[in-house]
Amino acid sequence: MVNTFIFGAGGVGCVYGWILSKAGARVTAACRTNYEAVKRNGIRIRSTKWGKQQYNPITVRTAAEARSHGPFDYILVCSKAFPGTAGLIKDAVSENTAIVLAQNGIGIEDEYAKLYPDNTIVSGIVYLPVTQVEPGVAVHTTFLEQFEIGTFPANASASAKAQCQRLSDLWKAAGAKAPVFDDVQVARWNKLALNATLNPITALTLCDDANFIRSSPGALDMAKDVMREVGRIASAAGYPIITEKVIEEHMQRHVDRLVTGGKEPSMLTDIRHNRPIEVEAILGNAVRIAQGLKVETPYLRLLYMLAKGRNYAVAQVDGWKPIATVEE
Numbered sequence: 001m002v003n004t005f006i007f008g009a010g011g012v013g014c015v016y017g018w019i020l021s022k023a024g025a026r027v028t029a030a031c032r033t034n035y036e037a038v039k040r041n042g043i044r045i046r047s048t049k050w051g052k053q054q055y056n057p058i059t060v061r062t063a064a065e066a067r068s069h070g071p072f073d074y075i076l077v078c079s080k081a082f083p084g085t086a087g088l089i090k091d092a093v094s095e096n097t098a099i100v101l102a103q104n105g106i107g108i109e110d111e112y113a114k115l116y117p118d119n120t121i122v123s124g125i126v127y128l129p130v131t132q133v134e135p136g137v138a139v140h141t142t143f144l145e146q147f148e149i150g151t152f153p154a155n156a157s158a159s160a161k162a163q164c165q166r167l168s169d170l171w172k173a174a175g176a177k178a179p180v181f182d183d184v185q186v187a188r189w190n191k192l193a194l195n196a197t198l199n200p201i202t203a204l205t206l207c208d209d210a211n212f213i214r215s216s217p218g219a220l221d222m223a224k225d226v227m228r229e230v231g232r233i234a235s236a237a238g239y240p241i242i243t244e245k246v247i248e249e250h251m252q253r254h255v256d257r258l259v260t261g262g263k264e265p266s267m268l269t270d271i272r273h274n275r276p277i278e279v280e281a282i283l284g285n286a287v288r289i290a291q292g293l294k295v296e297t298p299y300l301r302l303l304y305m306l307a308k309g310r311n312y313a314v315a316q317v318d319g320w321k322p323i324a325t326v327e328e
């Protein structure tokens with residue numbers, strides 16, 4: 001039986017664990033604040049595409065605790081892509097474990113490649129609008145689901161490519177889609193155009209996607225300008241793929257939600273819960289790559305600084321007090 005470990009059973013992790021269990025894999029899930037709920041009730045999913053589902057992963061709190069349930073064929077990293085996350089899975093990684101990143105951002109693979117030079121690394125781009133609405137309960141609000149995967153680096157060994165294909169086959173067995181890319185960075189840049197735009201804009205304005213588009217006549221065009229800026233970095237990096245057609249297609253999904261109902265991107269969910277946001281993976285790395293390639297990115301630099309400011313404020317939260325207090 002294929003043995004899998006989900007690190008981070010939030011919105012994406014809950015659903016991807018279900019896909020793996022439906023495909024017949026054994027699933028261990030590392031949970032944090034939802035640990036008690038998942039241990040007691042398992043994970044429940046309400047999905048437009050798959051209906052109501054429930055499964056019971058082996059529940060652990062850490063990779064060290066998961067180790068006794070290994071060795072794992074696949075570890076899916078489904079936590080937020082914060083710098084330093086690679087070290088958190090160390091205790092669960094064995095010789096033949098493929099590490100699968102199910103996360104947004106660009107340049108997120110490097111720290112895994114450095115720490116686990118002999119393991120297969122599968123980079124995965126997630127299309128799955130999902131939110132954990134209460135501990136252990138994930139709601140997937142559309143028919144959209146696609147996990148675009150490929151090895152990191154693109155020219156990995158044949159056995160690494162086979163591990164990647166086997167993961168895609170598991171998705172297929174469960175009735176889900178995981179197309180394999182020869183060079184998955186194409187898919188990463190493509191998705192980054194959306195995330196570097198929509199995630200910080202919605203998070204900083206507290207508007208979901210539909211509400212931002214309706215908030216002013218210029219909102220949609222401005223968002224497209226930010227996407228074009230990501231497109232210029234991608235082109236300079238050797239991926240001239242963010243065409244006007246791609247931008248239209250990306251944004252059309254969100255324009256459609258003016259009718260079907262808005263979706264709060266994952267970064268807005270984090271803001272609403274006063275949690276840190278994925279600033280470096282989604283904005284910082286893009287800005288740094290742009291600087292290295294001498295591409296001007298005024299929109300992204302502004303979003304990056306504002307988002308960093310927001311994270312700074314969240315980091316002060318323990319000592320947070322209203323700036324002006326009125327004595328009673």
Ligand SMILES: NC(=O)C1=CN([C@@H]2O[C@H](COP(=O)(O)OP(=O)(O)OC[C@H]3O[C@@H](n4cnc5c(N)ncnc54)[C@H](OP(=O)(O)O)[C@@H]3O)[C@@H](O)[C@H]2O)C=CC1
Nearest residue numbers: 008009010011012031032033079103104126128129130266
């Ligand atoms: N949600 C969406 O619609 C989409 C998300 N993505 C991307 O997918 C990735 C996952 O996002 P999403 O599922 O929304 O994130 P969530 O915040 O919903 O889930 C992440 C989970 O990881 C857990 N976690 C974090 N650190 C640890 C730890 N040290 N030990 C155990 N558990 C831990 C969190 O626990 P806790 O609750 O305690 O913080 C949380 O349950 C992100 O990169 C996101 O950008 C991509 C496409 C769509």
Ligand SMILES: CC(C)(CO)C(=O)C(=O)O
Nearest residue numbers: 129194198264265266267
């Ligand atoms: C595309 C989008 C915005 C879908 O919800 C996403 O990737 C996210 O929420 O992070």
